[in-house]
Amino acid sequence: MITETNQACDLVIFGAKGDLTKRKLLPALYRLEKSKKIHKDTRIIFSGRANWSTKDYIIVAKTAIKNFLNEEIDSVIWKKFVSRLHFCNIDFCELLHFFRLKEILQKKKNIIIYYCAVPPNTLNAIFTGLGNANLNVIPARIVLEKPLGICLETSKKINNQISKYFLESQIFRIDHYLGKESILNLLALRFANSFFFHNWDNKIIDHIQITVSEEVGIEGRWNYFDQMGQMRDMVQNHLLQILTILAMDQPKNITSESIQYEKVKILRSLNPIDINNVHKTTVRGQYCSGMIKGKQVPSYLEEYGANKNSNTETFVAIKVYINNQKWFGIPFYLRTGKRLAQKYSEIVVFFKKVPINLFKNSNLELSQNKLIIRLEPNTNIKFNIFNKTPGLDREYQLENSQLESIHLYKKYSKNLIDAYERLLLESMRGVKSLFVCRDEVEAAWKWIDPIIDGWKKMKNNTPELYISGTWGPKNSDLLLARNNHFWHKFN
Ligand code: BG6
Numbered sequence: 001m002i003t004e005t006n007q008a009c010d011l012v013i014f015g016a017k018g019d020l021t022k023r024k025l026l027p028a029l030y031r032l033e034k035s036k037k038i039h040k041d042t043r044i045i046f047s048g049r050a051n052w053s054t055k056d057y058i059i060v061a062k063t064a065i066k067n068f069l070n071e072e073i074d075s076v077i078w079k080k081f082v083s084r085l086h087f088c089n090i091d092f093c094e095l096l097h098f099f100r101l102k103e104i105l106q107k108k109k110n111i112i113i114y115y116c117a118v119p120p121n122t123l124n125a126i127f128t129g130l131g132n133a134n135l136n137v138i139p140a141r142i143v144l145e146k147p148l149g150i151c152l153e154t155s156k157k158i159n160n161q162i163s164k165y166f167l168e169s170q171i172f173r174i175d176h177y178l179g180k181e182s183i184l185n186l187l188a189l190r191f192a193n194s195f196f197f198h199n200w201d202n203k204i205i206d207h208i209q210i211t212v213s214e215e216v217g218i219e220g221r222w223n224y225f226d227q228m229g230q231m232r233d234m235v236q237n238h239l240l241q242i243l244t245i246l247a248m249d250q251p252k253n254i255t256s257e258s259i260q261y262e263k264v265k266i267l268r269s270l271n272p273i274d275i276n277n278v279h280k281t282t283v284r285g286q287y288c289s290g291m292i293k294g295k296q297v298p299s300y301l302e303e304y305g306a307n308k309n310s311n312t313e314t315f316v317a318i319k320v321y322i323n324n325q326k327w328f329g330i331p332f333y334l335r336t337g338k339r340l341a342q343k344y345s346e347i348v349v350f351f352k353k354v355p356i357n358l359f360k361n362s363n364l365e366l367s368q369n370k371l372i373i374r375l376e377p378n379t380n381i382k383f384n385i386f387n388k389t390p391g392l393d394r395e396y397q398l399e400n401s402q403l404e405s406i407h408l409y410k411k412y413s414k415n416l417i418d419a420y421e422r423l424l425l426e427s428m429r430g431v432k433s434l435f436v437c438r439d440e441v442e443a444a445w446k447w448i449d450p451i452i453d454g455w456k457k458m459k460n461n462t463p464e465l466y467i468s469g470t471w472g473p474k475n476s477d478l479l480l481a482r483n484n485h486f487w488h489k490f491n
Contacts, residue, residue, distance in 0.1 A: 007111050008039040008043075009110050009111045010110040012047060012101065013025060013045070014092070015117035015118040016052075016057060019220075024176075028420035030069060030078075031069070031421050032424065044084045044086070045104060046085065047087070047089070049091050054087045058082055058085055088101050092118075092129060098133040098135060111141070113140070114130065114141070115142075115424075115427070127164070138170060139170075142170060142171055147228060147237065148173060150228065151445055151449050155442060172426075173435050173441060174435060175237045178423075178436070179418075179426075180376070181379070186246065202330045206352045206353075209350070211348075211487070213336065213337060213490075215292050216339070218314070222305040226312045229312040229314070229452075231448060232448070240447075249326070268443050269324045274451070274454045279458060285315030285473035287299060288301075290470065292468055300312070311461060313455075316334070318451075319333055319479055319480075320332050337472050339469065342490050344374070350369075350370055351368055353366055362395065363398070379409050383402065471487070
């Protein structure tokens with residue numbers, strides 16, 4: 001069992017040149033340095049095929065941090081940060097190259113953490129190389145990035161490959177949404193507040209909407225994205241994580257085991273979607289050109305490196321039911337897409353209408369109370385209620401108002417922590433509660449695979465086009481309209 005430790009670590013990052021390392025890991029590590037969260041003797045060893053020296057890599061790292069961190073680099077912090085950096089040239093297919101890494105690691109007795117920021121097809125070579133060089137022994141840990149595979153079978157394959165060399169307790173699977181402050185707050189909202197705790201099931205709630213919309217396109221990642229699509233890239237992990245946290249029963253405590261146990265129960269209770277119901281319960285879209293923030297952007301098929309016949313979806317909307325006592329009959333709507341009108345993530349919980357309307361003569365028809373949880377940006381929580389309009393009218397007149405919204409993190413804005421900062425730190429501490437277990441990943445694929453398969457088998461399986469800068473394809477609205485529901489409008 002790995003326990004929290006303040007011990008010095010050797011953090012080995014495989015994929016030194018990659019997009020994730022440059023955009024997320026390097027800036028996050030620099031910020032951790034700045035907040036003095038990294039042990040003084042911790043080393044950070046970047047590894048990849050490039051024939052670089054540590055000096056060469058420091059230049060690469062500085063450029064990446066400058067490009068992707070919205071702040072000036074402080075020379076004192078930089079000096080300290082640079083003193084930790086090493087570069088180790090490894091071709092992952094060359095077993096003997098891992099002994100170069102061993103040589104560096106053996107110079108200290110630090111806890112070793114391997115972070116695999118590499119495409120899934122290189123993972124097995126890394127596991128084997130580490131195993132062969134005997135670099136896998138406890139207390140070493142290994143961090144895996146999502147997506148783990150592209151279906152249940154490939155995910156199992158990776159899990160089986162890694163389990164030859166590492167125990168489950170050594171494996172940390174990342175879904176960076178679990179490191180976001182606003183997602184962590186969902187647990188507090190649900191389980192620390194008796195009002196929400198007691199009003200969170202199909203007796204009170206009518207339906208729930210989860211939207212994760214993005215303005216970006218595929219950011220030069222055509223090859224990766226075209227294999228994945230929005231379903232594998234976003235729904236299989238981020239959206240299902242949000243859904244399970246919202247729907248799960250109260251865990252026994254807030255340890256990783258208890259939370260994961262409850263989340264897996266939800267994943268296994270999701271109503272199956274396959275060729276028989278996929279056309280009624282899902283919508284796939286692909287963006288064509290349009291305007292984002294006043295700028296013309298190309299269609300998906302015009303992106304750099306595109307295969308002009310690609311059928312890959314960049315938008316997904318799904319209606320899903322959870323087959324358990326608590327949620328029976330309640331639709332959960334998930335929606336996510338690239339090149340949409342606005343970048344934001346939000347959960348809207350619609351409560352049932354009161355059974356009898358005493359205020360029939362009001363100018364306002366009684367509708368549903370809504371709890372609006374804005375995850376990003378401007379994280380806040382609003383509750384829509386009806387009030388009596390003040391005045392001398394004999395009849396009650398009602399108005400729709402919002403209980404004071406809480407701008408959750410305004411007072412902390414300077415110290416807000418990026419998800420990768422938190423997750424890197426947790427992996428160095430050896431705390432697993434914000435990581436995803438094997439059962440979760442596999443249960444998620446088990447539900448996702450028949451949907452993708454259903455799409456393939458549909459007579460017309462081309463995604464519906466939508467104009468960049470809009471809210472996605474028309475059928476996304478129809479999906480809800482069939483149940484007399486409507487997407488909550490962004491405001
Ligand atoms: C990643 C996906 O996991 O999440 C990207 O691979 C996506 O395609 C990104 O853009 C969104 O993350 P965030 O934190 O910006 O919502």
